[in-house]
Amino acid sequence: MMDGTAGVSGRRVADESILDDPDAVAAHDPGGMLRFTASAGAQVRESAALAAEANLALLEDEGRPRAVVIAGIGTAGRTGDVLATVAGPRCPVPVIPHRSAGVPGWVGAADVVIAVSASGRSPEALGAAEAAHRRGARLVAVGAPDSQLQSVAERARAPFIPVPRRAPARASLWALTVPVLLAARTLGLVKVNEADLAETAARLDADADRCRSTAESFVNPAKSLALGLAGSIPIVWGSSPLATVAARRFGDTLSANARYPVVAGALGEAGRGRVGLLDGVFGGLVESTRDIFADPDEVEPDPTRLRLVLLRDGGLNADDDTDEPLAVEERRADAVQTLAERRGVRCDVVTAEGGSALERLASLVAVPDFASIYLALAHGLDPMAVPAVTEMKELSNQ
Numbered sequence: 062m063m064d065g066t067a068g069v070s071g072r073r074v075a076d077e078s079i080l081d082d083p084d085a086v087a088a089h090d091p092g093g094m095l096r097f098t099a100s101a102g103a104q105v106r107e108s109a110a111l112a113a114e115a116n117l118a119l120l121e122d123e124g125r126p127r128a129v130v131i132a133g134i135g136t137a138g139r140t141g142d143v144l145a146t147v148a149g150p151r152c153p154v155p156v157i158p159h160r161s162a163g164v165p166g167w168v169g170a171a172d173v174v175i176a177v178s179a180s181g182r183s184p185e186a187l188g189a190a191e192a193a194h195r196r197g198a199r200l201v202a203v204g205a206p207d208s209q210l211q212s213v214a215e216r217a218r219a220p221f222i223p224v225p226r227r228a229p230a231r232a233s234l235w236a237l238t239v240p241v242l243l244a245a246r247t248l249g250l251v252k253v254n255e256a257d258l259a260e261t262a263a264r265l266d267a268d269a270d271r272c273r274s275t276a277e278s279f280v281n282p283a284k285s286l287a288l289g290l291a292g293s294i295p296i297v298w299g300s301s302p303l304a305t306v307a308a309r310r311f312g313d314t315l316s317a318n319a320r321y322p323v324v325a326g327a328l329g330e331a332g333r334g335r336v337g338l339l340d341g342v343f344g345g346l347v348e349s350t351r352d353i354f355a356d357p358d359e360v361e362p363d364p365t366r367l368r369l370v371l372l373r374d375g376g377l378n379a380d381d382d383t384d385e386p387l388a389v390e391e392r393r394a395d396a397v398q399t400l401a402e403r404r405g406v407r408c409d410v411v412t413a414e415g416g417s418a419l420e421r422l423a424s425l426v427a428v429p430d431f432a433s434i435y436l437a438l439a440h441g442l443d444p445m446a447v448p449a450v451t452e453m454k455e456l457s458n459q
């Protein structure tokens with residue numbers, strides 16, 4: 062066997078029958094990624110309770126900060142994007158996700174740094190926590206109990222929210238996100254209240270139920286999304302900033318769980334360039350019969366195609382002064398659906414539901430999270446074990 066291919070096993074072509082057999086699903090998911098993903102609602106409740114026990118009130122002493130930096134990598138880094146989108150455009154201070162070690166050069170005593178790491182030992186979060194302490198910035202840390210991150214927080218006399226480490230970081234998005242939001246609430250930057258948390262948890266529970274392994278593909282939105290994506294190159298575009306966070310999250314999970322290459326981002330930005338993908342070799346060119354002179358012997362029997370997943374968020378409050386941007390976003394989303402249809406590119410749409418930004422985000426994340434796992438399972442891949450990530454850590458000595 063070639064070096065580096067030890068973990069490369071599975072089926073190149075997805076096997077739909079695996080998804081309709083709960084025993085086969087369980088056999089291909091020995092680590093329990095489906096179970097961990099189904100705990101999202103419980104993660105919200107548990108992390109809210111843990112944050113309530115931490116001394117977040119310490120943060121209030123010096124009033125509103127100049128800026129908030131959320132430091133972490135991977136899923137921990139995504140929590141910063143979630144905070145930025147839940148805080149929204151009217152947030153009175155800049156909310157800045159930061160994904161490299163240390164903190165930006167301008168961070169000082171007037172700022173707050175939230176360091177996040179599921180393991181409590183990523184160099185990015187640790188470096189940021191230490192730098193924040195050195196510079197006299199207020200620090201909050203979120204991560205595994207009894208970790209290096211907890212030690213740094215204790216040295217800095219900073220609040221630490223101990224998030225139990227039961228699952229890989231990417232299956233702990235909600236456990237890591239809620240303490241970040243509640244720290245920001247203490248600083249007066251977001252309005253997430255107890256009802257929002259309860260409703261978000263309930264929605265995550267309900268979506269986990271719809272996506273359970275015993276629900277067959279025709280009634281299970283995650284299985285049908287996964288099967289639609291099988292063999293394709295997924296493009297995931299979010300119609301709004303909130304939906305774009307969900308789109309990037311789907312890019313993370315499709316890559317790590319299902320090992321699919323993904324184009325993910327904001328529809329607004331895509332509309333000025335990347336939407337051209339729909340015209341290309343994996344889009345319109347492969348779908349159309351335009352090439353009437355093509356030699357049938359040279360036509361690939363089952364060519365790779367794009368599959369568009371559009372995450373749409375019609376917004377919360379059409380009456381306020383964000384009405385016009387929302388209308389633009391809706392028109393763009395309609396337009397890209399029309400473009401895809403005209404070219405024969407298949408498109409799935411997930412539409413946000415719920416009464417708060419957090420719940421709406423949850424409604425766009427839950428089904429795609431499960432779909433990424435079902436797609437891995439259909440290919441016979443263990444969604445939990447990602448040999449390339451382990452090997453990368455070994456080779457780069459991290």
Ligand SMILES: O=P(O)(O)OC[C@H]1O[C@](O)(CO)[C@@H](O)[C@@H]1O
Nearest residue numbers: 134135136137178179180183230
């Ligand atoms: O949250 P942590 O433990 O700092 O890890 C950061 C990232 O590194 C990984 O463990 C991969 O090395 C991701 O799964 C994770 O999101």
